[in-house]
Amino acid sequence: MTVPRLVLPLAGLLLLSGCAGGRTSAAAGPATTTTVNLPPSYRFDPEAIQVPAGTTVTWTNNDNFTHSVLIVGSNDVHTMKPGEKTTITFNTPGQFDYVCTFHTQNMKGRVIVN
Ligand SMILES: [Cu+2]
Numbered sequence: 001m002t003v004p005r006l007v008l009p010l011a012g013l014l015l016l017s018g019c020a021g022g023r024t025s026a027a028a029g030p031a032t033t034t035t036v037n038l039p040p041s042y043r044f045d046p047e048a049i050q051v052p053a054g055t056t057v058t059w060t061n062n063d064n065f066t067h068s069v070l071i072v073g074s075n076d077v078h079t080m081k082p083g084e085k086t087t088i089t090f091n092t093p094g095q096f097d098y099v100c101t102f103h104t105q106n107m108k109g110r111v112i113v114n
Contacts, residue, residue, distance in 0.1 A: 030112050038063045038080070044100075044109035053113050056089040067107065072097045 030048035037045045038061045061080035069078040078086035090113040100107035
């Protein structure tokens with residue numbers, strides 16, 4: 001007996017669609033990355049990241065307004081005009097919340113250092 005022509009390709013399609021069904025959990029927790037983007041408008045993306053101790057994190061202001069990064073509890077304001085970057089090195093494990101000093105109500109972020 002021969003296998004009907006359509007059965008094997010169809011089985012392949014079903015397998016593929018089964019694999020694509022799972023959703024990634026990008027929004028569930030801090031992203032593992034060393035770069036934070038400031039896209040238009042007024043936000044840090046991703047808002048929360050996690051890095052190992054000793055990591056230098058880079059923020060890039062791709063918005064059309066001046067923003068800044070101020071680690072809560074420090075006095076070191078890192079101001080970025082449109083197109084500018086700033087970096088902060090995190091040597092101590094812990095949770096570091098930060099704000100944009102120009103838009104403290106809207107722009108908040110967090111760096112978790114492991
Ligand atoms: Cu801002």
